[in-house]
Amino acid sequence: xxxxxxxxxxxxxxxxxxxxxxxxxxxxxxxxxxxxxxxxxxxxxxxxxxxxxxxxxxxxxxxxxxxxxxxxxxxxxxxxxxxxxxxxxxxxxxxxxxxxxxxxxxxxxxxxxxxxxxxxxxxxxxxxxxxxxxxxxxxxxxxxxxxxxxxxxxxxxxxxxxxxxxxxxxxxxxxxxxxxxxxxxxxxxxxxxxxxxxxxxxxxxxxxxxxxxxxxxxxxxxxxxxxxxxxxxxxxxxxxxxxxxxxxxxxxxxxxxxxxxxxxxxxxxx
Amino acid sequence: xxxxxxxxxxxxxxxxxxxxxxxxxxxxxxxxxxxxxxxxxxxxxxxxxxxxxxxxxxxxxxxxxxxxxxxxxxxxxxxxxxxxxxxxxxxxxxxxxxxxxxxxxxxxxxxxxxxxxxxxxxxxxxxxxxxxxxxxxxxxxxxxxxxxxxxxxxxxxxxxxxxxxxxxxxxxxxxxxxxxxxxxxxxxxxxxxxxxxxxxxxxxxxxxxxxxxxxxxxxxxxxxxxxxxxxxxxxxxxxxxxxxxxxxxxxxxxxxxxxxxxxxxxxxxxxxxxxxxxxxxxxxxxxxx
Numbered sequence: 001x002x003x004x005x006x007x008x009x010x011x012x013x014x015x016x017x018x019x020x021x022x023x024x025x026x027x028x029x030x031x032x033x034x035x036x037x038x039x040x041x042x043x044x045x046x047x048x049x050x051x052x053x054x055x056x057x058x059x060x061x062x063x064x065x066x067x068x069x070x071x072x073x074x075x076x077x078x079x080x081x082x083x084x085x086x087x088x089x090x091x092x093x094x095x096x097x098x099x100x101x102x103x104x105x106x107x108x109x110x111x112x113x114x115x116x117x118x119x120x121x122x123x124x125x126x127x128x129x130x131x132x133x134x135x136x137x138x139x140x141x142x143x144x145x146x147x148x149x150x151x152x153x154x155x156x157x158x159x160x161x162x163x164x165x166x167x168x169x170x171x172x173x174x175x176x177x178x179x180x181x182x183x184x185x186x187x188x189x190x191x192x193x194x195x196x197x198x199x200x201x202x203x204x205x206x207x208x209x210x211x212x213x214x215x216x217x218x219x220x221x222x223x224x225x226x227x228x229x230x231x232x233x234x235x236x237x238x239x240x241x242x243x244x245x246x247x248x249x250x251x252x253x254x255x256x257x258x259x260x261x262x263x264x265x266x267x268x269x270x
Numbered sequence: 271x272x273x274x275x276x277x278x279x280x281x282x283x284x285x286x287x288x289x290x291x292x293x294x295x296x297x298x299x300x301x302x303x304x305x306x307x308x309x310x311x312x313x314x315x316x317x318x319x320x321x322x323x324x325x326x327x328x329x330x331x332x333x334x335x336x337x338x339x340x341x342x343x344x345x346x347x348x349x350x351x352x353x354x355x356x357x358x359x360x361x362x363x364x365x366x367x368x369x370x371x372x373x374x375x376x377x378x379x380x381x382x383x384x385x386x387x388x389x390x391x392x393x394x395x396x397x398x399x400x401x402x403x404x405x406x407x408x409x410x411x412x413x414x415x416x417x418x419x420x421x422x423x424x425x426x427x428x429x430x431x432x433x434x435x436x437x438x439x440x441x442x443x444x445x446x447x448x449x450x451x452x453x454x455x456x457x458x459x460x461x462x463x464x465x466x467x468x469x470x471x472x473x474x475x476x477x478x479x480x481x482x483x484x485x486x487x488x489x490x491x492x493x494x495x496x497x498x499x500x501x502x503x504x505x506x507x508x509x510x511x512x513x514x515x516x517x518x519x520x521x522x523x524x525x526x527x528x529x530x531x532x533x534x535x536x537x538x539x540x541x542x543x544x545x546x547x548x549x550x551x552x553x554x555x556x557x558x559x
Contacts, residue, residue: 064287173366179328180367183359184428185351185383202379205369209414 010131015060016244017129022138024245028252029126035259036118044262045114051255052118055125069124070117077116084108132164137239154230162218170211177206273301273337274468275325275357275436280334282320294320297334298494300487302436302470307462309483309500310472313514316489318472319362322438325470326357355384358434362441364425368413373404373424376413380432398431399424401461403453419450426454430461437461438470443478451475455482480504480518480539488515501537520544 039045088105140157181202282295295317327350370376381394402423443451486503488495490513507517524538
């Protein structure tokens with residue numbers, strides 16, 4: 001069922017990671033994701049993997065939800081690691097026609113697999129522990145300097161939060177419409193690709209109609225409350241950086257330092 | 271009389287194994303006979319909608335069985351579609367499921383999935399439209415041009431056109447004006463009388479339920495609170511009050527009169543009944559107050 005998608009869902013909680021300032025959290029995770037892809041040997045990769053594990057533990061979210069989010073991308077992981085396996089350079093240890101496997105290729109495949117897994121786990125950790133409103137709030141605050149060059153920061157943040165707000169609503173709606181059409185005998189589970197695509201028409205048409213209806217409704221509701229853009233708006237919930245955010249920044253600095261040290265002193269694996 | 275539809279220890283849990291786990295229906299057992307008109311009442315979130323969605327296999331019970339004419343509907347999961355043609359389901363606000371270019375095509379969606387073709391299909395569509403009181407000149411216009419009430423009729427016709435043995439309606443009159451409610455309800459009753467099939471009606475309107483239902487299923491906090499004849503259910507006004515439901519206004523008035531010592535019958539459900547009861551009381555007493 002559509003409702004079962006757990007990738008990108010928010011799980012309310014009160015763990016250390018939940019309580020971090022969303023701005024700090026966003027910056028830290030971006031830095032972490034960048035550093036995941038700047039690891040050149042197993043030691044550096046080990047440091048990032050260890051920290052990913054630490055994030056997961058600190059988030060206090062049952063590990064099976066992380067596994068669920070991995071399940072979504074298992075195909076991508078397999079695909080990229082197989083591609084990498086055959087793209088190594090050096091002496092082949094196994095060869096057939098144009099396909100050859102080298103030690104270099106094996107290392108690449110292993111590293112890329114671990115990197116993608118760390119990437120997905122840590123970004124799931126971010127979305128699991130941060131509500132969509134916190135996230136857009138953080139983005140708006142972090143991008144606010146761009147206002148100086150007339151970049152519509154508030155409008156973009158508002159669009160994002162509206163979009164995020166309507167993801168669950170539209171999912172629920174899709175579910176309802178699918179149920180209604182199934183009740184009229186619509187067959188969505190069998191047949192070839194074309195037949196299945198055709199079977200989506202009875203779902204997509206009502207879904208679009210209702211999305212437009214909702215867009216009108218929300219626009220009217222916003223106008224009724226005198227919404228007229230971002231200038232001069234105050235916030236109901238203000239966010240503050242605290243001591244734990246500073247500690248988190250120090251921790252991520254240590255990770256970055258650790259990765260750099262490993263990269264310099266232990267040489268390149270690939 | 272053998273049971274047409276039987277529920278055995280039916281339970282459903284949403285989001286099993288997640289922090290959002292929620293028990294929607296627990297341990298419901300009951301049986302419905304052929305040709306009955308059943309009302310389903312209950313407070314918002316009492317599990318009515320989830321219960322009815324299990325009856326035609328739209329959701330699979332986490333525990334228990336739904337038995338249709340002696341056979342578990344999930345015995346052959348691949349043939350669950352066949353069950354859906356036999357147990358028709360009209361959702362809340364069904365007008366949001368309309369999608370075709372013309373009303374005719376939209377009503378034909380169900381029956382053509384069932385396998386009807388040509389003249390047979392046309393007949394089914396027109397008969398269903400007539401049952402719901404949809405004017406035949408509307409059949410060739412776009413469903414998106416219709417008024418709210420007409421859309422509702424078109425959507426209900428889309429389910430009736432499959433000619434189901436059991437028809438489930440989840441709040442079919444919600445959001446309609448009083449006149450529209452009245453007409454739609456009497457059309458459902460006429461449909462039930464003419465086709466002689468079984469109807470399950472979920473509603474928040476006690477007046478509507480009192481008027482049409484033979485028996486009533488009362489749901490409370492995901493459990494079956496009571497399942498009995500309409501008169502008997504509404505005679506239990508106090509208990510219903512405790513679970514946030516009310517008896518029809520006229521029933522309450524008559525109960526109040528009884529409480530004041532007047533000899534009127536218990537379990538009066540409609541204004542007409544109340545009228546004749548009060549008339550005969552006045553005649554007997556031979557005076558006005």
